Amino acid sequence: MAEKPKLHYFSGRGRMETIRWMLAVAGVEFEEQTIKSKEDLAxxxxxxxxxxxxxxxxxxxGMKMVQTRAILNYIAAKYNLYGKDLKERAFIDMYCEATMDLNEMFITLPFKPADTKEKEKAQLFEKISTRxxxxxxxxxxxxxxxYLVGNKFSRADVxxxxxxxxxxxxxxxxxxxFPLLKAFKTxxxxxxxxxxxxQPGSKRKPPTDDKTAAELIKTFM
Structure with missing residues (x-):
């Protein structure tokens, strides 16, 4: 029996959360090795x-994969979440790149200086709503x-x-x-x-609050 994938990251969303989502929707059980200190990372x-x-x-x-996009591409291809041909994959990549640009703004927002955070949040909301x-x-x-591509559930939908x-x-x-996005979400x-x-109790992580962000900055940055 193949070993479960093991995820190495801190106990938070960050760039790992999309990977958690991809494995979860593919029905793959995984383990997490939480990085708790500078020493763990070192x-x-x-x-x-x-x-x-x-x-x-x-x-x-059998691999120790790094780089978020490479990991996501591998999981998507392995579990048939990456389209049926090159054309579908191109559209999936295009949509995923857009959501990764957007998600990066979500990820970094809690780490912004307090005096600029509200401005950054307003700009993010504007980009979500208009772009x-x-x-x-x-x-x-x-x-x-x-679904977004080929009327089949894919990485882009995740x-x-x-x-x-x-x-x-x-x-x-x-x-x-956005009624169609609302129906899509449902x-x-x-x-x-x-x-x-x-469901409560899953390995999905909560939003990064200010306290957690401060601890992570102190520990890892």
Missing amino acids: KLKQDGVLLFQQVPMVEID YFPRFETVLKGHGQD QLFESILMAEEMDENILSK RISNLPSVKKFL
Whole structure:
């Protein structure tokens, strides 16, 4: 029996959360080796398992994979979440790159200086409302299908769904002007593997609050 993937990261969302989502929706059980201190991170570096001296790092199929996009690409391809041909994969990549740009803003917001955080939050909300969500609404309207690419659940749907959830943490009514995205969220929420990961007690991480952000800055930055 193959070993479970092992995820090396701190106990928070960061760039690992999308990887957790991908494994969870693929129905793959995984373990987490939490990095709790500078010493933990230093040991990984000294052991030579971090190719570029960075986390996330995922042990999977005999590999110690780093670089978030590479990890996500591998998981998506392995578990049939990456389209049926090159054209579909191109669209999936395009949509995923957009959601990763958006998610990076969510990830970094808690670490912004207190005196600029509200301004940064307002700018993020503006980008969600006028740049990102309108475009995805247009994509769904354009083909009239349940999923973003090929009318089949893919990595692109996972990452958009994650973005929607984080946006709703900022404003629970953010989808009020996007009926197709609202319906999309409902469909994805009802997929068994997604529903399971949304339940209390799953390995899904909570938002990074100010206290946690301060501790992580002190420990890792």
